[in-house]
Amino acid sequence: MSSSTSIAPPPGAPRILVVDDEPGLREMLGILLRREGYNVVIAPGFARAKEVIAATPSPFALVLTDLVMPDGSGLDLLTVAKERTPATEVIVMTAHSTVDVALEAMRRGAYDFVAKPFQNAELRLLVGRALEKSAIVAENARLRARIEIAHPADPLEQLGKSPSMRAVADIIRRVAPSRSTILVTGESGTGKERIARAIHAASDRAQKPFLVVNCGALPENLMESELFGHEKGAFTGAAGKHNGLFREADGGTLLLDEIGELPLSLQVKLLRVLQERKVRPVGGTTELAVDVRLVAATNRDVEREVAEGKFRQDLYYRLNIIRIELPPLRARIEDLPSLVDHFVHAFAVETGKQIRGVAPDALRMLLAYSFPGNVRELENALERAVALCAGPLIGLGDLPPAIGGAATGAAPALLTLPEKGCELDTILAEAERRLILQALERTDGVRTQAAKLLGVTFRSLRYRLVKLGIEAEAEGEDDDESASRQTSSRHGATK
Numbered sequence: 267m268s269s270s271t272s273i274a275p276p277p278g279a280p281r282i283l284v285v286d287d288e289p290g291l292r293e294m295l296g297i298l299l300r301r302e303g304y305n306v307v308i309a310p311g312f313a314r315a316k317e318v319i320a321a322t323p324s325p326f327a328l329v330l331t332d333l334v335m336p337d338g339s340g341l342d343l344l345t346v347a348k349e350r351t352p353a354t355e356v357i358v359m360t361a362h363s364t365v366d367v368a369l370e371a372m373r374r375g376a377y378d379f380v381a382k383p384f385q386n387a388e389l390r391l392l393v394g395r396a397l398e399k400s401a402i403v404a405e406n407a408r409l410r411a412r413i414e415i416a417h418p419a420d421p422l423e424q425l426g427k428s429p430s431m432r433a434v435a436d437i438i439r440r441v442a443p444s445r446s447t448i449l450v451t452g453e454s455g456t457g458k459e460r461i462a463r464a465i466h467a468a469s470d471r472a473q474k475p476f477l478v479v480n481c482g483a484l485p486e487n488l489m490e491s492e493l494f495g496h497e498k499g500a501f502t503g504a505a506g507k508h509n510g511l512f513r514e515a516d517g518g519t520l521l522l523d524e525i526g527e528l529p530l531s532l533q534v535k536l537l538r539v540l541q542e543r544k545v546r547p548v549g550g551t552t553e554l555a556v557d558v559r560l561v562a563a564t565n566r567d568v569e570r571e572v573a574e575g576k577f578r579q580d581l582y583y584r585l586n587i588i589r590i591e592l593p594p595l596r597a598r599i600e601d602l603p604s605l606v607d608h609f610v611h612a613f614a615v616e617t618g619k620q621i622r623g624v625a626p627d628a629l630r631m632l633l634a635y636s637f638p639g640n641v642r643e644l645e646n647a648l649e650r651a652v653a654l655c656a657g658p659l660i661g662l663g664d665l666p667p668a669i670g671g672a673a674t675g676a677a678p679a680l681l682t683l684p685e686k687g688c689e690l691d692t693i694l695a696e697a698e699r700r701l702i703l704q705a706l707e708r709t710d711g712v713r714t715q716a717a718k719l720l721g722v723t724f725r726s727l728r729y730r731l732v733k734l735g736i737e738a739e740a741e742g743e744d745d746d747e748s749a750s751r752q753t754s755s756r757h758g759a760t761k
Contacts, residue, residue: 276303279303279304279305280304280305280327280328280397280400280401281304281305281306281307281324281325281326281327281328282299282304282305282306282307282326282327282328282329282330282393282397283306283307283309283315283318283319283326283328283329283330283331283347284296284299284306284307284308284309284330284331285309285310285311285312285315285329285330285331285332285335285340285343286310286331286332286335286359287310287311287332287335287336288332289310291332292308292310295330295389296308298386298389298390299330299393302390302393304393307326311335311336311337311338312335312337312338312339312340312342312343313337313338315329315331315343315346316338316343316346319346319347319350320350324617324618324619325350325351325353325354325618325619325620326347326351326354327353327354327355327397327400327401327404328354328355328356328357328377328393328396328397328400329343329344329347329354329355329356329357330356330357330359330393331343331344331356331357331358331359332358332359332360333358333359333360333362333367333371334360334362340358340359340360340371341358341367341370341371341374343356344356344358344371344374344375344376345374348374348375350620351618351620352403352407353400353403353404353407353618354400355377355396355397355399355400356375356376356377357376357377357378357379357380357392357393357396358371358376358378358379358380359380359381359382359384360379360381360382361381361382361383367379377395377396377399378392378396380392404618407615407616407618408615408616408617408618422435422438422439422464422468424608425460425461425464426598426601426604426605427600427601427604428593428598428600428601430593430597430598431593431598431601434461434590434592435464437588437590438461438464438465438468438590439468441465441588442465442468442469443469443470445557445559446587446588447540447559447560447561447562447584447585447587447588448462448465448560448561448562448587448588448589448590449525449561449562449563449564449568449585449586449587449588449589449590450462450561450562450563450564450589450590450592451563451564451565451568451589451590451591451592452565452591452592452593452594453565453592453594453640454565454639454640454642455595455639455640455641455642455643456565456592456593456594456595456640456641457592457640457641457642458523458563458565458592459478459521459523459563460641461561461563461590461592462476462478462519462521462561462563463476465519465559465561466518466519466559466561469519469559471517471518471519471559474515474516474517474518474519475514475515475516475517475518475519476515476518476519476521477511477514477515477518477519477520477521478520478521478523479492479493479511479520479521479522479523480523480524481522481523481524481525481526481527481528482523482524482527483524486529486532489528489529489532490532490535490548491504491508491510491547491548492510492511493510493511493512493532493536493545494510494512494535494539494545494546494547494548495507495508495509495510495512495513495545495547495548495550496508496510496547496548496549496550497547497548497549497550498549499549500547500548500549500550501548501549504548504549507547508547509547510545510547512539512545512556512558513545513554513556515556515558516556516557516558517557517558518558518559519558519559519560519561520558520559520560520561521561521562521563522536522560522561522562522563523563523564524563524564524565525562525563525564525585526564526565526566526568526571526576526577530576530577530578533577533578533581534578534581536581537578537580537581537584539556540560540581540584540585541584543555543556543557543558544556560585562585568582568586569582594637594640595637595640595641595644596636596637599633602632602633602644603629603633605641605644606623606624606629606632606644606648607623609644609645609648609649610623610624610648610651610652610660613648613649613652613653614652617652617653619652619655620658621652621655621657621658621659621660622658622659623659623660624651624659624660625659625660625661625662625707626703626707627661627662627700627703627704627707628651628659628660628661628662628664628665628670630700630703631662631665631669631670631700632644632647632665632669634696634700635668635669647665647666647669648660650664650665650666651664651665651666652664695734698730698734699734699736701720702716702720702727702730702731702734702736703736705717705719705720713727713728713731
């Protein structure tokens with residue numbers, strides 16, 4: 267084994283691609299940079315470097331490339347690297363240094379330009395600075411991706427295009443300017459906090475605080491203090507004064523998530539705050555005015571909770587002034603492709619991977635799944651898929667087993683009988699379609715081979731393709747079969 271490859275880089279070491287047509291220089295640079303603790307990949311020229319950049323799921327932090335190579339230019343490789351990942355920095359090396367070439371390299375986005383021969387100390391310093399910049403750019407991209415997920419540029423446009431979500435967006439537009447209390451209900455994971463943020467962003471309170479408290483996550487003995495504040499010495503451990511969330515959110519919006527978890531004793535006090543718009547801190551003697559838009563959220567059946575005496579009826583009426591019911595993801599499945607694109611793009615940017623999207627068979631599996639965890643489950647599934655994906659498209663094997671069960675031999679989610687029943691012929695037709703499309707994808711569209719994978723004749727497969735609307739009836743035959751017959755005819759003619 268070459269000495270340049272004998273030093274194993276530490277986990278998470280910056281990845282550097284070294285490109286030069288001189289074997290001796292490549293070897294020297296590999297040794298030098300690996301001794302610095304970097305993960306170094308060597309390419310002998312432009313063509314091979316281009317292949318490596320395209321085939322590597324995780325981008326290079328730095329490309330150190332020669333300018334003039336027999337099969338291509340370092341400036342062209344600079345363009346390739348930057349198009350692949352903008353955070354990748356590029357240092358161009360050359361023995362033919364001119365002002366024009368240096369300016370052109372910098373214009374195309376090179377970090378710097380170094381003339382051969384160079385001092386090792388000089389190169390180490392230059393590489394270190396380039397990697398620092400690459401890390402900053404990559405981290406900024408990750409932060410932007412996270413912000414894009416949590417706070418989309420236009421939250422109402424990002425809610426979805428299905429009729430049910432358009433109706434939700436319309437309600438938000440109409441009620442956002444008011445100060446009315448809003449109750450958001452729906453299954454767990456449907457995006458209730460996202461709706462609350464959209465309400466806040468669409469209101470004239472958008473520049474004021476938006477605070478969230480999960481009523482089920484706080485101990486009961488601390489919840490009153492957390493909501494309404496306390497005075498110094500109000501209870502054991504109250505070493506100082508605390509404003510509480512209502513006062514901290516003054517002028518803005520407060521989301522009380524999982525409102526159904528609020529103890530009955532605090533429900534009385536919350537009702538008074540909503541009616542009087544004043545809070546009295548624990549241990550205090552005076553009430554303090556607050557201007558807060560309250561949004562409450564729950565996945566419980568509030569009407570049943572009221573009937574069972576678990577939730578105060580008067581508070582329910584005070585919260586239920588404006589109600590937004592969020593549909594489960596399975597009831598608005600037409601929104602799933604755009605949600606998938608959004609999450610895949612954001613997580614790909616965050617991880618620095620060049621993932622274009624989801625393979626057709628994987629998307630079909632996502633569309634067939636019922637998503638009991640709704641949008642939150644979809645988001646988590648795609649974060650996992652992006653982390654595992656080693657190519658440009660997320661495949662079946664990248665999906666969680668519960669969703670991509672067919673890829674691991676488990677029963678497909680499509681074959682799980684829904685609670686309300688199903689149309690058997692429709693389900694069977696969709697299962698048949700899915701298997702045929704998978705077979706065609708696996709055989710690159712060669713139908714004779716796909717028929718063998720499915721255990722049917724070529725004519726049977728062709729009939730099924732037409733029946734299922736996968737392709738129109740055609741007079742031509744499969745390429746393999748046609749080629750075989752043509753060959754046989756030619757052989758017969760020469761005998």
